[in-house]
Amino acid sequence: MMLCIGDLFDQAEAAALRSEVERLRFADGRATAGWAARLVKNNEQADADDDQLESLRSRISERILQNEIFQLAVRPKALTPVMISRYRPGKQYGTHVDDALMRGMRTDVSFTLFLAEPKNYEGGALVVETAAGEQEFKLTAGSMVVT
Secondary structure (H helix, E strand, O other): OOEEEOOOOOHHHHHHHHHHHHOOOEEEHHHHOOOOHHHOEEOEEEOOOOOOHHHHHHHHHHHHHHOHHHHHHHOOOOOOOOOOEEOOOOOEEOOOOOOOEEOOEEOOOOEEEOOOOHHHOOOOOEEEEEOOEEEEEOOOOOOEEEO
16 A cells, blocks of 8 residues: 555644754664664654653644545554654664564554655655556645555
C-alpha cells in the first residue's frame, strides 16, 4: 500500500510543530535502528529522555489516528511511539527495510510526516522502492506518506 494524505496538519500547525521539534534534544539515530539498518542510517532522532517529546508524540499520534483516510486504509489497532528524525546537510538514511517488530508490536505500516516545506530544503525526499521502481516523495508541510 502506498498512500499520500495531504494536510493532516495545516500550514500553521505544521509550523508550530516544526518550532517545537527545533527545541528538542537530538541523538544519533543509529541507536534506534535494527542491526542491518544501522549500517545505512545517518540521521538524528529526538532524544527519548527529552521531557517535551512525549507531548509532541501524543498530539501527532492522536491526529493520525483520528484521520478518516488513515482509519479506512490502515485500520490501526495502535501506533508505536512516533520517532522524530532530522537530517542535517550530508545526512541520509540509505536503502533499508523497516523492522517488522518494534517494542514488541508488529509494524506492518509505516509513515513519514513532512514538517518543512519542500522549497525550504535541498534533498530530503523519501525514496520508496516498489515493484515499479523507485518513487520519490517530497510533500508539503503537514502531509504524510503511508507505506
